[in-house]
Amino acid sequence: MRIILCGFGVVGQSLVKLFNSRSEDLYAKYGLKPRVIGVFDSKGSAVDKAGLELDKLIEVKKKFGTVKNYANTKNNMSGVDMIKNLEADVLIETTASNYKDAEPGMTHIISAMKKRMHVISVNKGPLALAFPSLMELATYNQVIFKFSGTVGGGTPILDYAKNSLRGERITSFSGILNGTTNYILTNMAKGLTFETALKDAKDKGYVEADESLDLDGLDAAAKLVILANWVMDMKVTMPDINCKGIRNVTTDDIKKATKNNCAIKLIASCNKELIVEPKEVSVDDPLCVNGTLNAIAFTSEHSGTQTIIGKGAGGMETASSILRDLLDIRQEIVKS
Amino acid sequence: MRIILCGFGVVGQSLVKLFNSRSEDLYAKYGLKPRVIGVFDSKGSAVDKAGLELDKLIEVKKKFGTVKNYANTKNNMSGVDMIKNLEADVLIETTASNYKDAEPGMTHIISAMKKRMHVISVNKGPLALAFPSLMELATYNQVIFKFSGTVGGGTPILDYAKNSLRGERITSFSGILNGTTNYILTNMAKGLTFETALKDAKDKGYVEADESLDLDGLDAAAKLVILANWVMDMKVTMPDINCKGIRNVTTDDIKKATKNNCAIKLIASCNKELIVEPKEVSVDDPLCVNGTLNAIAFTSEHSGTQTIIGKGAGGMETASSILRDLLDIRQEIVKS
Structure with a gap:
């Protein structure tokens, strides 16, 4: 399953660690093979259509404070460009919540839905400001929209x-x-x-x-x-x-x-x-x-x-809720 | 959905009341039309293949302390006979738990599974004494076995x-x-x-x-x-x-x-x-x-x-858990 990850703070990093530590078990038990093909933080991005190396991603972020230095390429895509240009199955939105205009999360989510990507958001901003219309947009584009981590962190x-x-x-x-x-x-x-x-x-x-x-x-x-x-x-x-x-x-x-x-x-x-x-x-x-x-x-x-x-919060707790959403999406896709 | 109800104490009566009060909503929202075709308590039984009248059932039980007087017939079936002779989709077992031999619940459940009825039990006895083998029996007979009400009453x-x-x-x-x-x-x-x-x-x-x-x-x-x-x-x-x-x-x-x-x-x-x-x-x-x-x-x-x-207990609370199980069974049946 090809994933674009928006934001690489505590939650994003916990999620990548969770994918890494549970990869065998997730595949054996649920048939889930998450492949993170693009990540961006506030300073830059990392892309690999074949799937980024998760260990390296964590290491680079730790060393440089951004994923920008993952590869030695100059073409550093913006988040929106990544969503527009990469073919992915799921967008995971973990940028910070704001309740003024909900950006940049709102644009990420809307762009992804329009490109028929399923969306998981732990960013509360877009939901707080536009829950009814985002649900409509998801239905219209026939994508699954999940947001378990927005309320209660890891508590479902x-x-x-x-x-x-x-x-x-x-x-x-x-x-x-x-x-x-x-x-x-x-x-x-x-x-x-x-x-x-x-x-x-x-x-x-x-x-x-x-x-x-x-x-x-x-x-x-x-x-x-x-x-x-x-x-x-x-x-x-x-x-x-x-x-x-x-x-x-x-x-x-x-x-x-x-x-x-x-x-x-x-x-x-x-x-x-x-x-x-x-x-x-x-x-x-x-x-x-x-x-x-x-x-x-x-x-x-x-x-x-x-x-x-x-x-109600915590990086790994919230990451576990994203994993739950991902398993649901996988199950839905397999069914249809 | 044709139902045999074993036991007509507080939980059984609450369930029948719940069916009665929510019949329209259950049909409209979930497509569920519960038809109670047989009920028995410790003193006797009531049977109607077309579906017993729920109001009358409650009334008769209140008046006579048993459902036996529901109709003026003499052929009062035993519980086991009812399970063996009636064609039903689901058996709901609500007789009292005992941890010596788990009877009569154990026989009810086993007989029903062998007749390919799905089973809902809020009787803990059979599960406490034989959980692993009951699960095997259910799998072998390809029936669904649910027991939400055994732990936590209405709390799922x-x-x-x-x-x-x-x-x-x-x-x-x-x-x-x-x-x-x-x-x-x-x-x-x-x-x-x-x-x-x-x-x-x-x-x-x-x-x-x-x-x-x-x-x-x-x-x-x-x-x-x-x-x-x-x-x-x-x-x-x-x-x-x-x-x-x-x-x-x-x-x-x-x-x-x-x-x-x-x-x-x-x-x-x-x-x-x-x-x-x-x-x-x-x-x-x-x-x-x-x-x-x-x-x-x-x-x-x-x-x-x-x-x-x-x-953790209560008649209506436990009845609500039976209803949940019934909705699950219906959903599973519709799928297959």
């Missing part, structure tokens, strides 16, 4: 809601969808001020380069958009979310919550309205998880409330 | 581990798989003695007629057998489980756990060995749920530890 939340609960009707859900703010709020509950907790989270590398994505709830809101579309068949985008971040949570709020046997969590909820806001959650509620954990509780018509808890 | 734990985590390798798991003992232990942590907590659980109807199934860990062990076979491809049965119940948990043990910021839970675990025993679990661990809740944590190679929490 989207799949659980859609497949494991088939036949069931989910009536509402709410969750802690951003690990960074959960980490900050957990430390505030331990007595740290917002500023100190934020600094600690930054030191640990948990905070996005643009801290607003975490602190103002945009990351959680993007995931809520994706869940609402995928699980509840709503046709919504970012502007439909009523979103409030954690900047105004005070030490007093935290103390008050503790007194009520509660903790303040940034909760994304879908119950008629779509809301992201700090809320008191009982510490006895399975949803009330600490640290960087994510949790989501689905309330269903017949089988009660079910909570799934897991790491 | 088996499906999650098998399908939502495809491509991933689960290395170990542990869980609270019996709600009754969890309820008792939760109340003991609140200060009740074992005896008082047990009495309260009995009053609430949480304890099995044979209390040993809960208290001595047999129910949890049966679920562990099913998980080990299904999720980890182990070929094991009840005697392979090292099983200890909660009868010897003392108030002192509970107090000691509380001091360590822990709670004592009856944990079923699969990590090389298969063990059911009371263990201290940190209250910060997502697994540490209270009341009658069930929880299970799967540790995977790439995507970390993922915990699923839900109601």
Whole structure:
């Protein structure tokens, strides 16, 4: 299966390592032979129609900070050129999410779909801003569009809601969808001020380069958009979310919550309205998880409330979700 | 789809209610038209090859405590006769679990498979005593064998581990798989003695007629057998489980756990060995749920530890899992 990989950060590199370490097993067990024919990062690209050497790719990236130096050629293709000129089966989009125009991911995805490539995105931007129209575009071009890694990292939340609960009707859900703010709020509950907790989270590398994505709830809101579309068949985008971040949570709020046997969590909820806001959650509620954990509780018509808890991020975790999507695409292709 | 229903207790009745309330939706959305052609309980049976009237079935059971009075006929078929003489597509086995000989469920399932009926069982007994050979029998007779409701009630734990985590390798798991003992232990942590907590659980109807199934860990062990076979491809049965119940948990043990910021839970675990025993679990661990809740944590190679929490029992919850299995069977049949 010929793959173009957009972005070669932590997730992209983890994915390549995963392909490398599991190549025999993936072929034997699933018949999957991933062949990465093109990769690009912000500084340049590497192309080999016969398949890039995965070890070398990692090594070059480590040494030079870019894949550009993979070969000694001068014709360094841009990402869009690569998508337009290479024949590939699947595009994997792992560039950074942004919620202004979702570029460059949006252009990558649209170009790939128009060229009849299947698309896997762990970039939330394009989905947050244009979920309904991207799904339409995928249907129109008869390609498969997967995005398991956008919500819950390696924890298959989207799949659980859609497949494991088939036949069931989910009536509402709410969750802690951003690990960074959960980490900050957990430390505030331990007595740290917002500023100190934020600094600690930054030191640990948990905070996005643009801290607003975490602190103002945009990351959680993007995931809520994706869940609402995928699980509840709503046709919504970012502007439909009523979103409030954690900047105004005070030490007093935290103390008050503790007194009520509660903790303040940034909760994304879908119950008629779509809301992201700090809320008191009982510490006895399975949803009330600490640290960087994510949790989501689905309330269903017949089988009660079910909570799934897991790491919501991480390179290898997210890479494992891309692998899942790839196996699904392979299975679909084989069928047809 | 022609169905024989074995057992008409809480789960069987909930299933019939579910069929009744969702009939239009099930047909429109999934093309499923369940036709219950035979039902039997411990006192008698009801048969109609054209399909029994579901409303009437519930009414008769409520009035007479058995389905025997559904029609004014004398020829009251036994369960086994029904399976041998009626042409049906699916057998749904909901009689009570027992871990001595697993009867009558075992005979129902084996007879049905030999007659090339697909089987859905929420009765854990046959699976606990003979999982590997029942799977072989199903394969040999080319029938589908489903048992989602045996673990987690309406919470699709088996499906999650098998399908939502495809491509991933689960290395170990542990869980609270019996709600009754969890309820008792939760109340003991609140200060009740074992005896008082047990009495309260009995009053609430949480304890099995044979209390040993809960208290001595047999129910949890049966679920562990099913998980080990299904999720980890182990070929094991009840005697392979090292099983200890909660009868010897003392108030002192509970107090000691509380001091360590822990709670004592009856944990079923699969990590090389298969063990059911009371263990201290940190209250910060997502697994540490209270009341009658069930929880299970799967540790995977790439995507970390993922915990699923839900109601582990309940008539409608378990009925919803049967419906899921039925939809799967329908989908498989349509494909072939």
